[in-house]
Amino acid sequence: MAITERLKKSTGNDYSRPIFTGNFAVLQEFLLEKESFFWSVLRLFEFLLRGFGQVAFANNPLSGLLIVISLAVSAPNALIFSVITGFLGLLLSVLIRDPQKDIINGLTTFNPLLIGAVSCRLIPEFYGPFDAFSILLTILGTIFSVYLTRSLRNIMSLFIAWPFNLVEFALVLVLYTQDNGLDAMEKLQPIIRMDNATSDATTSDVSFIGGNITRDRIDWGMMFQGIVVSASQVFAVESVVTGAIVYLAVLLSSPRTAGFAFFGALIGSLAGITLGVPINEIYSGLWGYNSLLTGSLLGGSHFLLNGQTAAATVVAIIYTVIVQYSMLFFFRKLKFPIISFPFILVSSFFLRLRNNPEDKTFPQPLPICLSKEQHEDYLARQQMLIQQVNDPEEVKENIKDEKNTSALNI
Secondary structure: OOHHHHHHHHOOOOOOOOOOOOOOHHHHHHHHHOOOHHHHHHHHHHHHHHHHHHOOOOOOHHHHHHHHHHHHHHOHHHHHHHHHHHHHHHHHHHHOOOOHHHHHOOOOOHHHHHHHHHHHHHHHHHOOOOOHHHHHHHHHHHHHHHHHHHHOOOOOOOOOOHHHHHHHHHHHHHHHHHHHOOOHHHHHOOOEEEOOOOOOEEEOOOOOOOHHHHHHOOOHHHHHHHHHHHHHHHHOOOOHHHHHHHHHHHHHHOHHHHHHHHHHHHHHHHHHHHHOOOHHHHHOOOOOHHHHHHHHHHHHHHOOOOHHHHHHHHHHHHHHHHHHHHHHHHHHHHOOOOOOHHHHHHHHHHHHHHOOOOOOOOOOOOOOOOOHHHHHHHHHHHHHHHHOOOOHHHHHHHHHHHHHHHHHHO
16 A cells, blocks of 8 residues: 555544554655655654654654653753764664664664663763763663664563663773772772761661651652653653653653553652652652653553553562662662663563463563554454453354455455
8 A cells, every 4th residue: 555545544534543643653654665865864863763762662753852852951961972872773783684673663772872861971970071981881882782682682572671771780880990990899888887876877878768757758749740750760861841741752652651651650659658768769750760661661562451461560560669679778889870670670570471472361562563454453353362262152253254354355
C-alpha cells in the first residue's frame, strides 16, 4: 500500500487516535521510502529523536523532540553531551550493521546518549572539570555501550539499560581513582563516629537516619514535585519543567505507559517516606525514577496488559524500591550514585515471566514497530490465545473464519 493511501486510511473515521501518537509509524514508513541525501540525514535525525524518547519508553520522534526542547531549556550542557554521544552511537551501530528495526526505533541510540547526559553531571562531581582524559573516556564509553548493546541483544531486552549502567559505573570509578590515586577506596569510606554526649551515630557524608523527623515534616506539595521531577531524573536532570514534559512525551506515545510511570514514581516516593530516607532525596525525585522506569517498562510496553501482568508490575515496582534501599548500604559507603541499577536488576528478572511465547498468563508484548492494521491484528490474535483456555472450540472457528477471509482477499 502506498504511503499516501496509508495516510488517507489512517485519518478515516474508524481511527480514534491522531496519526502522530503511538509510534508514529506513518512518518517512519514515509522517511524509509525516500532515498536522497537530504532524506537520509533527516532519517538519522528521526532515529536520534526516537532514542531520546526511548529513554522514557516513548517510541515516537515527537516525544523525543519534546524532551530535547525541555533539556535545551533546563540543562543545555546535558543536551549537548547527549546529542554528541547519541549521534556517535547511532553512526557506530549503522557501521557494525545492527538490525535495522533496532536502529530505526532508537534502541541502539538511547544507551550512548544516556552516557553523555549522565556523565555531564557525574564527572564534575567525582573527577572535576572536563579535560582531555575525561572526554576520551566518555567517547570510549560510548563505543563500548554500542558493542555491549549488540552483545546483550540475544540475552535480554534492549529496552533495559544494562550497557549504560555498566559503562557509566566503570567510567566514574576510573575517573575517581585517577583523580584520587589507587588508595581511593580508603578515601571513599564514610567517617562514622559516636558522639559521647548523645550516643547517636553520625556520619560526615550522608545520614542513614531519616527517622520520624522526615515523616513529621512532609510538604505534600514538594512530594508532588518529587513525583514530577522523577521523570527528569532519568536524564540525571532535576527540573520540574523537564519532568512534566517527559510525562507529556510518554503520554503522547502511550497513555498506559504514562499512567504506570506516574504510579511507579508515586509508589517510590511514598515508600521513601515509609523507609525514612532523607526527605530532600524524595523531593529531588531520587526515590521515584527507578520505580518509574520499572512501571513504564513492564506495565507500559513489555507486558500485554491483563490482571496478572498488572499485578506483577505493581509487585515489581515495590520490589524496585526495596532493592534500591538495600543497595544504599554499598553505594553510600562508596559515595557513588545508584544510577538505575535497581530498575535493570528487577526488570531483567520480571521480564522472564513472559519468556514462553505460548504463555496465556503473561502474553508476549507487541513488537517494536507496528502499523495500525498490524497492531489490531496482533491484539486480536493475543486475545484469542488468552481465550483459548476458556473456549478452545470457539477459537478454532475464529481462526478458520480468518483463514477463509484471507483466501477471499487474495
